[in-house]
Amino acid sequence: MITELNLQAGTEILPPANFSLMTNHYLAGFTDSDGYFGISTPKDKSSKLGIRVRLRFVLGQKDPTILPKVKYEFGGSLYHYKSTDNYLLELSSLLQNLKVIEIFDKFNLNSINILAFFKWRKPIELFKERTFNRKKDC
Numbered sequence: 001m002i003t004e005l006n007l008q009a010g011t012e013i014l015p016p017a018n019f020s021l022m023t024n025h026y027l028a029g030f031t032d033s034d035g036y037f038g039i040s041t042p043k044d045k046s047s048k049l050g051i052r053v054r055l056r057f058v059l060g061q062k063d064p065t066i067l068p069k070v071k072y073e074f075g076g077s078l079y080h081y082k083s084t085d086n087y088l089l090e091l092s093s094l095l096q097n098l099k100v101i102e103i104f105d106k107f108n109l110n111s112i113n114i115l116a117f118f119k120w121r122k123p124i125e126l127f128k129e130r131t132f133n134r135k136k137d138c
Contacts (some may be wrong), residue, residue, distance in 0.1 A: 021073050022103060029110075035057070038055070038120070056092045074096055075093065
């Protein structure tokens with residue numbers, strides 16, 4: 001793809017840089033543009049409350065170049081939707097979501113997504129607090 005872009009642009013376009021996403025603002029900027037923080041509560045008869053809380057961090061792109069790098073550093077599942085030719089990276093496990101919180105606590109979002117992020121992280125913070133308090137009581 002880069003070779004094709006070089007020909008179209010008439011100049012050399014460098015390949016993506018090799019850096020850790022945990023050390024700079026890149027992912028925050030990317031998320032400001034193309035990120036989504038989702039909370040769903042599907043019914044779950046095995047739960048005491050009758051629901052399960054599902055938290056997702058999603059990045060979507062037409063060009064998948066950066067998504068495998070995010071997947072490598074954070075985990076998650078990468079999907080390709082052929083009907084729209086879009087790629088979607090979804091992070092939904094507790095460990096993956098904790099990494100997302102770590103990066104955005106360090107490198108702030110600068111769009112309306114910051115409000116979604118704070119709402120999204122609240123259940124995780126409550127879970128961590130509850131787990132910590134249980135360990136103290138033992």
